[in-house]
Amino acid sequence: MRICxxxxxxxxxxxxxxxxxxAGEFKFNIPQGNYYSDGCFELIVNTESKHIxxxxxxxxxxxxxxxxxxxxxxxxxxxxxxPYSRQDRVCNAGESFSLKVIIGILKNCxxxxxxxxxxxxxxxxxxxxxxxxxxxxxxxYKIF
Numbered sequence: 147m148r149i150c151x152x153x154x155x156x157x158x159x160x161x162x163x164x165x166x167x168x169a170g171e172f173k174f175n176i177p178q179g180n181y182y183s184d185g186c187f188e189l190i191v192n193t194e195s196k197h198i199x200x201x202x203x204x205x206x207x208x209x210x211x212x213x214x215x216x217x218x219x220x221x222x223x224x225x226x227x228x229p230y231s232r233q234d235r236v237c238n239a240g241e242s243f244s245l246k247v248i249i250g251i252l253k254n255c256x257x258x259x260x261x262x263x264x265x266x267x268x269x270x271x272x273x274x275x276x277x278x279x280x281x282x283x284x285x286x287y288k289i290f
Contacts, residue, residue, distance in 0.1 A: 148161045148191070148192050148193065148197065148201070149161040149189070149190070149192075149201065149204060149208075150189075150190045151187060151188070151189050151208055152187070152188040152190070153179070153181060153185055153187050153188075153219075154185045154186065155188075158176060158177060158187075159174060159176060159177075159208070164204065172200075174207075174208070174211070176208075176211050181215060181219050183217065183219055185219055186219065186222060186258075187219055187221040188221075188222050189209070189221065189223045189224070189257075192226045193225065193226060193227055198229045198230075199229075201229070202248065202251065205223065205252070205255065206251065206255055209223075209256070209257065210255075213256070220258040221256075221257055221258060222257055222260070223252070223255070223257045223259075223260045223261070224260075224261045224262075225260065225262045225263065226263050226264065228262045229248055230244035230245050230247070230248045231245050231248075232245075233245055
């Protein structure tokens, strides 16, 4: 299982529940349920290199779908790998700072906490934004 959305340790969606529109866009639905503000959504993503780009989009769509439930339930994200973390600086004019872009995208998803098991470069991620406490962490290393 590559992607799993849980609510209070109960599986709600897996990658098997995701289908596609005719043009290739993701299609899924978070089932109606009894979601309470004292609960928590956990999105767990075990990405593979061939799925990195589509997994980023799916993370954003699932985060938005949770927000659209309009129930103010916190959501957390666990990643086995932080995509684009190897592009952790600009070496030549005209290159993108891909890690900064990905962190910006994840911040816009408004996760309460992001746990990353391998973020490639702790120092760079830590220096990007120290204003968000407990935002991007590894199990034994606080990033933000």
